[in-house]
Amino acid sequence: LVVDDLRRLIATANAPIFGVDTRLAVTEWNQKAEDLSGFSKEETVGESFLKFVKHLQKESVRSILEDALRGKDTVDYQFTLDTKSGQKVEVLLNATSRRSKEGRITGVIGVGQDITGRLQLELARHRQHEERARANAEVQFTNFLAHEVRNPLSGIDNCLHFIGDYDLQPLGNERSAALLADLSHMRACVDYMVGILDDTLELGKIAAKEIQLKRDPVSLRAVVDDCMRMVRRDLKDGVAMQAEILAAPGGVDPGDTDLVVLGDAVRLKQIILNLVANAIKFTLAGNIIIRCVRLDVESVQLIVQDTGPGIPPSEQQNLFSKHHRGTAMRKSGLGLAVCYDLVNIIGGDISVDSQYTAGTRILVLLPLHEVANASLGVPAPVKKKTSGDRLPSRLRCLVVDDSKAGRRLLVRRLGRIGLDWEFVEAPNGEVALKLAAAEQGFDLIFMDEQMSKSGGVMLGHEACARLRAEDYTGTIVGCSGNSLHELFIKNGATSFLCKPLPRDEVIIEDLRRFIKDLPGCVNVLIVDDQRVQRKVVRTRLERMGHTSWSFMEASSVGEAQSHYENGKKRIDLIVVDEDFGAGATRGEDFIRYVRETLSSAAIILGLTSLEDAMARHMAAGADICWLKPFPNDERLLSELGPLLRKMISNDAWRRGRQTRVGTTGANSMQLEA
Numbered sequence: 001l002v003v004d005d006l007r008r009l010i011a012t013a014n015a016p017i018f019g020v021d022t023r024l025a026v027t028e029w030n031q032k033a034e035d036l037s038g039f040s041k042e043e044t045v046g047e048s049f050l051k052f053v054k055h056l057q058k059e060s061v062r063s064i065l066e067d068a069l070r071g072k073d074t075v076d077y078q079f080t081l082d083t084k085s086g087q088k089v090e091v092l093l094n095a096t097s098r099r100s101k102e103g104r105i106t107g108v109i110g111v112g113q114d115i116t117g118r119l120q121l122e123l124a125r126h127r128q129h130e131e132r133a134r135a136n137a138e139v140q141f142t143n144f145l146a147h148e149v150r151n152p153l154s155g156i157d158n159c160l161h162f163i164g165d166y167d168l169q170p171l172g173n174e175r176s177a178a179l180l181a182d183l184s185h186m187r188a189c190v191d192y193m194v195g196i197l198d199d200t201l202e203l204g205k206i207a208a209k210e211i212q213l214k215r216d217p218v219s220l221r222a223v224v225d226d227c228m229r230m231v232r233r234d235l236k237d238g239v240a241m242q243a244e245i246l247a248a249p250g251g252v253d254p255g256d257t258d259l260v261v262l263g264d265a266v267r268l269k270q271i272i273l274n275l276v277a278n279a280i281k282f283t284l285a286g287n288i289i290i291r292c293v294r295l296d297v298e299s300v301q302l303i304v305q306d307t308g309p310g311i312p313p314s315e316q317q318n319l320f321s322k323h324h325r326g327t328a329m330r331k332s333g334l335g336l337a338v339c340y341d342l343v344n345i346i347g348g349d350i351s352v353d354s355q356y357t358a359g360t361r362i363l364v365l366l367p368l369h370e371v372a373n374a375s376l377g378v379p380a381p382v383k384k385k386t387s388g389d390r391l392p393s394r395l396r397c398l399v400v401d402d403s404k405a406g407r408r409l410l411v412r413r414l415g416r417i418g419l420d421w422e423f424v425e426a427p428n429g430e431v432a433l434k435l436a437a438a439e440q441g442f443d444l445i446f447m448d449e450q451m452s453k454s455g456g457v458m459l460g461h462e463a464c465a466r467l468r469a470e471d472y473t474g475t476i477v478g479c480s481g482n483s484l485h486e487l488f489i490k491n492g493a494t495s496f497l498c499k500p501l502p503r504d505e506v507i508i509e510d511l512r513r514f515i516k517d518l519p520g521c522v523n524v525l526i527v528d529d530q531r532v533q534r535k536v537v538r539t540r541l542e543r544m545g546h547t548s549w550s551f552m553e554a555s556s557v558g559e560a561q562s563h564y565e566n567g568k569k570r571i572d573l574i575v576v577d578e579d580f581g582a583g584a585t586r587g588e589d590f591i592r593y594v595r596e597t598l599s600s601a602a603i604i605l606g607l608t609s610l611e612d613a614m615a616r617h618m619a620a621g622a623d624i625c626w627l628k629p630f631p632n633d634e635r636l637l638s639e640l641g642p643l644l645r646k647m648i649s650n651d652a653w654r655r656g657r658q659t660r661v662g663t664t665g666a667n668s669m670q671l672e673a
Contacts, residue, residue: 016091016112019098020049024065027107036091036114038084054080054088068095068108078115090116132209139204143482146197150481150499151406157190157500158409161416194500195277199334201483202270206341213346214264217371220292220300221245221258223265227272228290234280240287241276246294259294261368263346268366271342274335275304275362282308286359294370302364311354319352339364391511393645395443395520396422396548400432400463401479402451410446410479410501417504417511422521428456429463436467442474443520443546444511447493449480461491468492474547475514517637519644520548523569527553527560527590528577528607533628537575537607540630544637557585557593564598571602572647573640578608578617588613588620595621603643 010017010028016036019028026049029041037044037052049065050058057079064074074095081089091112098107160183168176205211224243235241245257272290279288286307293301311319320340339362343350347367354360395418401407407425415421424442426432428451436442445467449460458466461484464476468491478488478496485496494514501507524541528534534553542549550569554560557580564571574594578587587606594600606617606625617625623643 013111016114018044018049018110018112019107020065020110021107022069022105024049024062024108028109033112036083036089036112037081052082054082064093064095065108065110068097069105071097071105073097081112088116089114090119135204135209139201142200142204146201146482148481149193149197151403153190153193154481154499154501155405155409157187158413160187160190161504162412165416190500196334198483198498199274199338202338203334203341205483206338206345211267211342211345213267215262216265217260218263218265218268218368219258219260220268223269224272224290224292227269227276230273231276231280234277235288236280236284238285239280239283241280242287242289244289244291246291259292259300260371261300262371263366263368267342267346271339271364272302272304274339275302275364278335279304279306279308279360279362282306282360284308295365297370298367300366300368300370302366303361304364305359305361307359310358310360311352316352316354320350336362391418391508392515392517392546393418393420393519394422394522394548395515395546396424396441397444397446398424398426398432398435398442399446400426400429400451400460401446401448402427402453402456406448413501414446417508427451429458429460429466430456432463433458433466433470436472437470441521441548441550442472443548444515445472445474445476446479446497447476447488449478449482449484449488461487461493464488464493465491472547475511477511516544516546518545518641520546522546522549522572522644523552524549524573524575525552525554525560525563525571526575527555527557527587528575529555529580529584530577531555533577537630540633540636541575544633556580557587557590560590561593564594564600571600573603573605573644575605575607576622578606578610578613588616591617591620591622601647603640603647605640 011030013030013032016033017028017030018026018033021027026044026047029039029044033044034040039052044052050062053061061079064077067074074093077093077095079091079093081091083089092115093110093112095108095110097105098109100106164180164183168179171179221243224245228241228243232241245259276288276290283306288307289303289305291303291305293303295301320336340350343364343366349365351363352360353363397414397418399407399410399414401410404427407427411423411425414423424435426435429447432445432447436445447460447463451458451460460478460480464478467476475495476488476493478484478493479499479501480488480496481499483498485498488496495510497507497510502510522545524538524545526534526537528537534555538551538553541551552563552569552571554563560574560576574591576587576590580586587608591604591606594602594604604622604624606614606622607628607630608614608617608625609628611627614625614627624639
C-alpha cells in the first residue's frame with residue numbers, strides 16, 4: 001500500500017521526477033517530466049537518460065548519476081534537457097541513490113525544477129543592467145568629451161565675435177572682405193561642431209532613458225513660429241519658408257489658425273528644429289514648408305517639405321540611423337537620428353517621402369490630444385522685440401568660473417550686450433557665496449559648473465542651491481560646456497546658457513524674459529515720518545527694482561538733508577512725503593532744496609494724501625507726484641521706468657556714478673583664486 005502511494009505521489013508531483021537503473025536506463029518518468037520534455041513515459045522507459053541531455057553536458061550528467069550510484073548525493077545541479085520539439089529546458093537537479101530492502105543501491109531517483117523562465121528573466125535583467133551601464137558610461141564619456149571640447153570652442157567663438165567688432169577699413173576693401181569671409185567660415189565650422197556635440201549628447205540621454213516627457217497645453221502655432229524665427233537667418237538667398245496650421249486635412253490655413261495640444265513643447269520644438277535645419281542645409285532654391293494637420297482629436301501630422309536634391313531610394317531606409325552619412329549630395333548627420341528617437345519616445349511614427357532630385361517630405365505622426373479650449377493654460381505669445389531693444393543698464397554682475405581666461409572672455413562677451421554693466425569675478429562657488437553674502441548687490445550671477453582648477457569643491461548647481469537657501473533673489477544663469485539645463489533649473493537657476501554661448505540676440509532675448517526693464521545700481525532715499533509707510537514704499541520698490549538697488553530712509557527733512565551732505569553715495573531716486581507734522585519742514589521745501597540749492601538731477605517722486613499738495617510738489621521740482629496709497633507695479637514701471645532710463649543715459653550722471661562706484665579697468669573687478 002505504501003509503495004502504491006509513493007508511485008501515485010511520484011506520478012502526480014508538480015515537479016519532473018525520473019528514475020534510472022545502474023545502467024542509467026530510465027525506469028521512472030512522471031507526468032510533469034512528460035509535460036516538460038514532450039516525451040511520454042513509453043518513449044523514455046528503457047532508453048538511456050543521457051539521450052535526453054544536451055550533447056555537451058552528457059559526460060558531466062553521467063558523472064553526477066554515477067556518483068549517486070556510489071552513494072554520493074547531488075543537490076542543485078543545473079543541466080539542459082533536450083525536448084521533443086527541439087527546445088532547450090534548463091533543469092535544476094537533485095539526485096539521490098535508490099536502494100533495495102537490503103540496502104543495496106539499485107538506481108538513482110532524480111527530482112528536477114524547471115528554471116528556464118527564471119534564467120531568462122535573470123538574463124534579461126543582466127542584459128538590461130549591462131545596457132544601462134554601457135549607456136551611462138557613454139553619457140559620462142560624451143559629457144566629458146563635450147565639456148573638454150566646448151570650452152576651447154567657446155573661446156574661439158567669443159574671439160570670433162570680438163574680431164568682427166574691430167575696424168577693418170585700414171586693411172582695405174579686398175583684404176577686409178576676405179577676412180570677413182574667413183570669419184564667417186570659421187563661425188560656420190564652430191556652429192557645425194557644436195551641433196554635432198548637441199546631437200551626440202541628446203542621443204546619449206535617450207539611450208540612458210533620461211528623457212522625461214511633459215504633458216502640458218502647447219500651441220503648435222507658437223512652437224512653429226518660434227522655430228521659424230530661430231532658423232530664418234540660415235536660409236539661403238532665394239529660399240522661402242512658410243508654415244501652415246490646418247484644423248483638418250485639406251483645410252486652408254487663414255494665417256491665425258492654431259492647434260492647442262497636450263505635449264512637451266521643448267521636445268516638439270527640438271523635432272521641428274532638427275527637421276527644418278536639415279531641410280535648410282540642402283535647399284538651395286525654392287521653398288520649405290512646415291505643415292501641422294489635425295487628423296483627429298488624438299493625433300497630429302507634422303510635415304516638413306523642401307525642394308532640395310531629394311534622397312536616393314537606396315538610402316531612404318537608413319536615413320534615421322545615427323551612423324548613416326548619406327551621399328556627398330545629402331549627408332544628414334545626427335539630427336534625424338535624434339528626431340527618430342524622440343518621435344518613438346513620444347509614441348509616434350516618422351517616415352520619408354522623397355523623389356531623387358525632386359525634393360523631400362518628412363512625415364511625422366504624433367499622438368497629441370487636442371485641447372478643446374485653446375486658452376487653457378496656453379501662454380500668451382511673446383512680444384516681438386525690435387533690433388534696437390537693449391537690456392537694462394547698470395546691472396551688477398558676478399561671473400563665476402575657475403578659468404581666468406574663461407571669466408575674462410565671458411565678461412567681454414557680456415559687455416557687448418550690457419550697457420555700462422559692472423562685473424565682479426570669482427574663481428569658484430565658495431568665493432561666490434562669500435561675495436553674495438557680503439555685498440548683497442548682484443543683479444545677475446553667471447555660474448559655471450566644474451570649478452576644481454581653482455581649488456573649489458562645490459559644483460555650480462550646488463552653489464545655486466546654496467544661494468537660494470541663503471535668500472538670494474537675483475537672477476542666476478548657469479553656464480557649462482555640458483547640457484545641464486534641467487540640473488541648474490532644479491537647483492534654483494533662472495536660466496541656462498550652454499557653451500559656446502549663442503548669438504548676442506539670442507542671449508538678449510533669453511535674459512529679457514526675466515530681467516526687469518529698469519536700470520541697476522540705483523540709490524533710493526525714502527523720506528517719510530511714518531515708519532510703516534517707509535517700509536511699504538521700500539518693499540514695493542525692492543520688488544520692482546534690482547538686487548543692486550540700495551535704500552536709505554529718513555524720518556524728517558533734516559535727516560534727509562544730512563544724507564546729501566554727509567553721505568558717500570549719490571542719490572538717484574527720492575520718494576518724499578508732504579506732511580511731517582506741525583511745525584516741521586514740508587516735503588515741497590525739501591524738493592526745492594534739492595533742486596535749487598544742491599542742483600541735483602535725481603528723480604523726485606512726491607507722495608501725498610492731499611490733491612492740492614500735488615501741484616505744490618510739481619511746482620517745486622518733482623518729476624512725478626502720486627496720491628497715496630502707493631500705485632500698482634504697472635503704473636510704477638510705466639511712469640518711473642522711462643525717467644530712470646533717461647537719467648542714466650545722461651553722460652554726466654554716468655561719469656559721476658562710475659567715480660563713486662569705484663570700478664576698476666573696463667568696468668570690472670576680479671577676485672583671484
